[in-house]
Amino acid sequence: MNVALYDPALGYYNNSNLRRWGREGDYRTSPDRTELFGATFAKYFADLFERAGRPADWIITEFGSGDGSFAASLLESLKADHPDVFRSTRYIVVEISPDARQRISTRVSEFMNKVDFSTSSSLEQINPGVIFSNEFLDALPVHRLKTVKGELLELYIDVSQECKFVWLPGPLSTPRLQEFITEYAIQLVEGQSLEINLQAEDWLKNVSRTLEAGYIVTVDYGAESQDLYDPQHRYDGSLRGFSKHAFVSDLLSAPGEYDITSTVNWTQVKSVSRSLGLGINEFASLDRFLMQSGLLEILEQQMNKASSDAQKLALSTAAREMILPGGMAASFQVLIAERA
Numbered sequence: 001m002n003v004a005l006y007d008p009a010l011g012y013y014n015n016s017n018l019r020r021w022g023r024e025g026d027y028r029t030s031p032d033r034t035e036l037f038g039a040t041f042a043k044y045f046a047d048l049f050e051r052a053g054r055p056a057d058w059i060i061t062e063f064g065s066g067d068g069s070f071a072a073s074l075l076e077s078l079k080a081d082h083p084d085v086f087r088s089t090r091y092i093v094v095e096i097s098p099d100a101r102q103r104i105s106t107r108v109s110e111f112m113n114k115v116d117f118s119t120s121s122s123l124e125q126i127n128p129g130v131i132f133s134n135e136f137l138d139a140l141p142v143h144r145l146k147t148v149k150g151e152l153l154e155l156y157i158d159v160s161q162e163c164k165f166v167w168l169p170g171p172l173s174t175p176r177l178q179e180f181i182t183e184y185a186i187q188l189v190e191g192q193s194l195e196i197n198l199q200a201e202d203w204l205k206n207v208s209r210t211l212e213a214g215y216i217v218t219v220d221y222g223a224e225s226q227d228l229y230d231p232q233h234r235y236d237g238s239l240r241g242f243s244k245h246a247f248v249s250d251l252l253s254a255p256g257e258y259d260i261t262s263t264v265n266w267t268q269v270k271s272v273s274r275s276l277g278l279g280i281n282e283f284a285s286l287d288r289f290l291m292q293s294g295l296l297e298i299l300e301q302q303m304n305k306a307s308s309d310a311q312k313l314a315l316s317t318a319a320r321e322m323i324l325p326g327g328m329a330a331s332f333q334v335l336i337a338e339r340a
Helices: 002-006 035-051 069-081 083-088 098-107 175-183 198-210 266-275 286-292 295-305 309-323
Strands: 058-063 089-094 115-118 129-134 143-148 151-159 165-170 193-196 214-220 240-243 246-248 259-261 279-285 333-339
Touching: 002 259, 035 069, 035 083, 035 129, 035 214, 035 295, 035 309, 058 069, 058 198, 069 083, 069 089, 069 098, 083 089, 143 165, 151 175, 175 193, 175 198, 198 214, 198 266, 266 279, 266 333, 279 286, 286 295, 286 309, 286 333, 295 309
Parallel strands: 058 089, 058 129, 089 115, 129 214
Antiparallel strands: 143 151, 143 193, 151 165, 214 333, 240 246, 240 259, 279 333
């Protein structure tokens, strides 16, 4: 999964010939659907700025910025509606893909005096500020396990005699996997598969070290551990691929040509956050969070500014997709962790 997604030459996120985002790509995220998403978070981050005592330096760090849609809409909204916050803000983009970095630079070109690029290993200390990610944890490489004749094995990748990639069961690659099974009291049935995201823990430990004071805001789609590993609902695990907005039936058919994700284990994320001394301020569905954070107020403001009926229709349609039952945001969650 790491090679398929992040190989410097052929990995999915580094291939400049692939169209990943938007209607013509493989998937759509909330920021590229509507600027309402970024504008609502701008209002929320402005509230956090006030809680932090209106600091002179306010650092917002985004992991996995995609095409820069979120960064652009957030900075545009801060500049227009929260100028004091905008003046204090420095925006750090953590993105390993050179192709994505180029796209982001183009997207936020008018704010380049506010934007810097960094890597996970070279992040500076944040005091105070916000570490933000949207659909980042679900794209971290996972370990895939399966019970075979009562034994818990890890699934590796092999090449068959027909020169095709195939799954190959073998011993667990690290004792951390068995420790994870024990810690979260996971009970598997014969033949059941599951994924364990150890990199999510590693990422949280890394970013928490850089956060002296402030917030980690994580948006993603996930489930609690007992639901994520329920054999009646996820007997084959949650690992899946996306191409042209459709599921990929064979994940090994053409690695590097499609997105691969797995459902986030929120029980794990919350538990690790607490172990690192972070307080869980809020955990809610994305649609509920957006409503509480003022999406309808922002919608009204932008409808009043819209110069055409087409713009108004696009705004209202996007808002419905965000907050109506069964809409996109209903299947996502937001976790707010704080280091005071």
